[in-house]
Amino acid sequence: MTANAERRWTLKGKKALITGGTKGIGEAIAEEFLSLGAGVFIVARSAPDVSARVEEWTAKGWEARGMPGDIADGHLREAVLARIGKQWGKLDILVNNAGTNIRKKTPAYTPEEYDSIMKTNMTSAFEMCRKAYPLLVSAGGGSIVNVASVAGMTALGTGTPYAMSKAAMMQMTRTLASEWGPEGIRVNSVAPWYIRTPLASGVLGKPDYLAAVVAHTPLGRVGEPEEAAAAVAFLCMDEASYITGACIPVDGGFLARGFSPP
Numbered sequence: 001m002t003a004n005a006e007r008r009w010t011l012k013g014k015k016a017l018i019t020g021g022t023k024g025i026g027e028a029i030a031e032e033f034l035s036l037g038a039g040v041f042i043v044a045r046s047a048p049d050v051s052a053r054v055e056e057w058t059a060k061g062w063e064a065r066g067m068p069g070d071i072a073d074g075h076l077r078e079a080v081l082a083r084i085g086k087q088w089g090k091l092d093i094l095v096n097n098a099g100t101n102i103r104k105k106t107p108a109y110t111p112e113e114y115d116s117i118m119k120t121n122m123t124s125a126f127e128m129c130r131k132a133y134p135l136l137v138s139a140g141g142g143s144i145v146n147v148a149s150v151a152g153m154t155a156l157g158t159g160t161p162y163a164m165s166k167a168a169m170m171q172m173t174r175t176l177a178s179e180w181g182p183e184g185i186r187v188n189s190v191a192p193w194y195i196r197t198p199l200a201s202g203v204l205g206k207p208d209y210l211a212a213v214v215a216h217t218p219l220g221r222v223g224e225p226e227e228a229a230a231a232v233a234f235l236c237m238d239e240a241s242y243i244t245g246a247c248i249p250v251d252g253g254f255l256a257r258g259f260s261p262p
Contacts, residue, residue: 012037015088019071020098022049024197028225032233039063071098072119081131091135093236096125097147101162114161121165141184143236146173148189150251170247177245186244188235193251195223218253
């Protein structure tokens, strides 16, 4: 890599907030950002996990902070953004990664389960965007990346509420990109297919299910968290300064395949 490329292919000096930042894709995003020079603030439900990740990263000389709690809780969202405002006075990057799922047939969902999925996956992302807006403006513009899913683009059997929440997240991405573009705030999303994460471990641990996933993926394998993280990092770089309102599938070619006759 040339010296000029090193200056450009970086997140040095950026300040980033990542929800769901202790496991799976969120953890990989945080590590990618930190390795590229960003300061990172993570939020996740488990206090021990948050403490462990922050301690591990700061031991490497990286600028890492965090706060435990449920991002679906409005009071926590307010507290997180208040602390970031006090510590940094701005925010360059927001990654809405926190998510959950309950796999059931549609008639089997309770109202409480539906509300839980929508609040965690969609409402929290919407509210984080709204509440982070002043800090992004203070940064002179910034980047939001919403971690959606191919389930928001095609039927997968993952559960209707989950698919609905991810489709809504992608539409929010397009609408905010249009609304906030004049202020220099870019809004994009990524749509992973099956990535080897704790959230997917239950179904990927079933040999027949895993075989079916691999058979429907042109690259012939499940994705790794680092591969999704790389796409998120690129979208947050100044190198991606003319990209907004986009959704990048991180799916091994799954969406492109269509019908493949035997």
